[in-house]
Amino acid sequence: MKQKTLALQQIYREGTACLKEAGIADAAQDAWLLLSYVTGISKAVYYGYPDRCVSEEEAGRYSDCIDRRSRRIPLQHITGEQEFMGYSFLVNEHVLIPRQDTEILVEEALKLVKPGMHILDICTGSGCILLSLLKKCTELTNGKGKTDRCVVGTGTDISEEALAVAVKNAERLGVRADFIQSDLFGQVEERFDMILSNPPYIPTKVINELQDEVRLYDPYIALDGKEDGLHFYREIIHDSINYMKKDGYLMFEIGCEQGEAVTSLLKNAGYKDICVKKDLAGLDRIAAGRYNGE
Numbered sequence: 322m323k324q325k326t327l328a329l330q331q332i333y334r335e336g337t338a339c340l341k342e343a344g345i346a347d348a349a350q351d352a353w354l355l356l357s358y359v360t361g362i363s364k365a366v367y368y369g370y371p372d373r374c375v376s377e378e379e380a381g382r383y384s385d386c387i388d389r390r391s392r393r394i395p396l397q398h399i400t401g402e403q404e405f406m407g408y409s410f411l412v413n414e415h416v417l418i419p420r421q422d423t424e425i426l427v428e429e430a431l432k433l434v435k436p437g438m439h440i441l442d443i444c445t446g447s448g449c450i451l452l453s454l455l456k457k458c459t460e461l462t463n464g465k466g467k468t469d470r471c472v473v474g475t476g477t478d479i480s481e482e483a484l485a486v487a488v489k490n491a492e493r494l495g496v497r498a499d500f501i502q503s504d505l506f507g508q509v510e511e512r513f514d515m516i517l518s519n520p521p522y523i524p525t526k527v528i529n530e531l532q533d534e535v536r537l538y539d540p541y542i543a544l545d546g547k548e549d550g551l552h553f554y555r556e557i558i559h560d561s562i563n564y565m566k567k568d569g570y571l572m573f574e575i576g577c578e579q580g581e582a583v584t585s586l587l588k589n590a591g592y593k594d595i596c597v598k599k600d601l602a603g604l605d606r607i608a609a610g611r612y613n614g615e
Contacts, residue, residue, distance in 0.1 A: 327375055329356070329360070329367055329373050329375060332375065332383055333353065333356050333367075336352035336355065336387040337349045339352075339387050339391055340391055342391075343391035345390060345393075354400070355383060356383060358399075358400045359383045359386060360375055360379055360383075386399050393534050393537065394534075394538065395534045397412050398413065398418075398538060401413065403418055403419050405419035405421075405423070405449045406424050406449070407453075408456060410452075410490050411447070411486055411493060412486070413486060415480060415483050415485075415486060416480075416483045416486050416487075416540065417446045417447070417540065417543040419447060419449040422574070423574055424453075425598060425600055425606050426517060426572060426574045426606075426607055427450055427454050427457070429607050430515065431458075433515065433570055434454065434515065435472075436462070437471075437472070439472075439511065439512075439513050439515075440454065440473070440513060440515045440516075441474070441475050441476075441517070442474065442475070442477070442516075442517045442518065443477050443505060443516065443517070443557060444478055444479075444505075444518050444521070444543070444553070445483070445484070445487055446478060446480075446486075446519075446543060447490055448486070448487030448491060451474045452474075452487070452490055452491055453494075454517075455474050455497075455498060456495075456496050458471070459471070473497075473498075473499075474498045475509075475511075475513075476500045476501070477500070477503040477505070477506075477508070477509060478502065478503070479504045479505075480502075481502055483543075484500045487500050488500055505556055506557075506561075513564060513565060514566050514569050515570045515571075515572065516557075516564065516570070518557055518572075518574075520553035520573070521542065521543055521544050521545050521546045521547075521552075521553055522546040522553065522579060523544045524546060524547075524548065524549055525547060526548075528544055528545060550576060550579065551579065551582055551586070554575075554579075554583050554586055557571075557573075558583075558586045558587060558592075561612070567612070568611060568613055568614070569611070569612050570609060570611050570612075571587070571611075572608075573609070574606060575605060575606065575608045577606070578605070580597040583597075584597060587610040590612075591612060592610030592611060593610065593612070594610060595610040596610075
C-alpha cells in the first residue's frame with residue numbers, strides 16, 4: 322500500500338488492489354477479512370460508515386497484514402485462526418490449516434458415533450477433527466435428558482509442536498481429550514471403537530506443484546504421503562486391526578484419485594461395509610470401513 326489513509330473504505334480499496342496485483346485469487350475477501358481482523362468491525366458497520374476514520378496504528382497494522390498476505394503467507398497464519406465445523410481453531414506454522422473438505426469426515430463420523438465410544442484421531446494436527454466431533458457430540462446430547470456415557474477421544478501426532486496447538490484448541494473449545502506424541506500407533510496401547518485420520522497423502526513429486534500458500538507454509542510432514550501418496554494409508558490400515566474393537570470403524574480423508582486404492586487396502590485387511598463419500602465438487606473425499614474382527 323503506497324499511502325496510508327485513515328478511512329475504512331480507502332484502506333480496504335488499497336488493500337484489495339495490493340492483493341490483486343500480487344495475484345491473490347480471493348483478493349477482496351482476504352482484504353476484508355484482514356480489515357475486520359485488525360479493526361474488529363462488522364460488514365454492517367463498514368457499509369453504514371465507510372468513511373469512518375481508523376487510527377494510524379490500525380492503518381499501519383492493516384498495511385503490514387496486506388503486505389504479508391501479498392507474499393503468500395496464508396491468511397490463517399496472519400490471523401492465527403481458522404473456522405472449522407462452526408468453531409474457531411488456533412493455527413500456526415506447525416499444523417495443517419483445516420480445510421472445508423475435511424468437515425465431511427466429521428459429518429460422516431457423526432452419523433456413526435454412539436454414546437460411550439472411544440475415538441482415536443491419528444495425525445491430529447490442530448485437533449480440529451477430534452475436537453469438533455467431541456464438541457458436536459456434547460452439544461447434541463446436552464439438554465435432551467440423555468444419561469448415556471459420553472464419547473471420549475484421543476489424538477496422536479508425531480509433532481510435539483502440533484500437539485501443543487491441539488491442547489490449546491481443546492481448552493479453547495472446552496473439550497476434554499487426551500493427546501499423545503506418537504508415530505502413528507507407536508505409543509498407542511488401547512483399542513478403539515472408531516479410528517479417524519487425515520494423514521499426509523500428497524505424492525512427494527507433486528508437492529512442488531502445490532500453490533505457494535500450501536507448499537511453503539503448511540508443515541511438509543503433514544503433506545508428504547511418500548512416493549505414491551498411499552504410504553500412511555498402508556501403515557495405518559495394516560496396524561489398525563490391533564487397535565480396533567470388534568465392529569469398529571476406520572475412516573479417512575483421501576485424495577480425489579485415491580478412492581479405489583484405499584478401499585482395496587481396506588478390503589485386503591478384512592474391513593467390511595466399505596464405502597467412499599464424495600465432496601461438494603463430486604470428488605472422492607472419504608473412505609471408510611468396519612472391522613468385524615474375523
